[in-house]
Amino acid sequence: xxxxxxPWNPSRTATARVKNALPAPTTCPYCSSDVRIAHHDEIYGxxxxxxxxxxxxxxxxxxxxMHPFTNIPLGSLANADLRLARKEAKLPFEKLxxxxxxxxxxxxxxxAKHLGIPVEHCHFGWFDVxxxxxxxxxxxxxxxxxxxxxxxxxxxxxxxxxKLRW
Numbered sequence: 001x002x003x004x005x006x007p008w009n010p011s012r013t014a015t016a017r018v019k020n021a022l023p024a025p026t027t028c029p030y031c032s033s034d035v036r037i038a039h040h041d042e043i044y045g046x047x048x049x050x051x052x053x054x055x056x057x058x059x060x061x062x063x064x065x066m067h068p069f070t071n072i073p074l075g076s077l078a079n080a081d082l083r084l085a086r087k088e089a090k091l092p093f094e095k096l097x098x099x100x101x102x103x104x105x106x107x108x109x110x111x112a113k114h115l116g117i118p119v120e121h122c123h124f125g126w127f128d129v130x131x132x133x134x135x136x137x138x139x140x141x142x143x144x145x146x147x148x149x150x151x152x153x154x155x156x157x158x159x160x161x162x163k164l165r166w
Contacts, residue, residue: 005069005159007037007053007071013100015067015070018067019120020123022126023045025073025077032074033057033059035057038055038063040054045110049068050068051069053065053066062077063077075125084153085132088136096143096146
């Protein structure tokens with residue numbers, strides 16, 4: 001990726017890779033003020049990652065990051081309460097599939113089914129506080145259920161064990 005890419009000149013390739021893109025926010029849903037593109041320096045005091053851009057409402061400090069090398073928001077604008085709810089909900093959910101990335105899609109499909117939403121809409125960056133709470137409760141319950149999974153010997157390695165998944 002060349003350094004001439006900015007949110008005002010996004011990569012066409014990166015933009016084409018984003019599925020289910022949300023429109024860029026222009027008005028804050030919390031205070032109705034204008035939303036603008038801001039550098040991470042303004043929000044965090046320093047740049048994070050290779051794409052240090054976000055949408056920001058200066059009036060109430062709501063913001064949302066962007067997909068790398070695009071001007072497409074990662075989700076909806078979030079105030080401090082919603083950012084915290086998303087963070088708290090995603091942590092137990094990620095424990096369901098990390099480090100086994102092959103289970104990620106299955107877990108998102110299961111969560112979407114539980115929430116009664118299409119899997120295409122199952123993004124933590126799209127969730128409101130109530131949906132985050134439901135997702136967190138579901139993920140914690142799944143983790144509790146899996147604590148009791150049977151442990152069986154791993155073939156070919158005496159003494160090694162593995163948990164059965166489902």
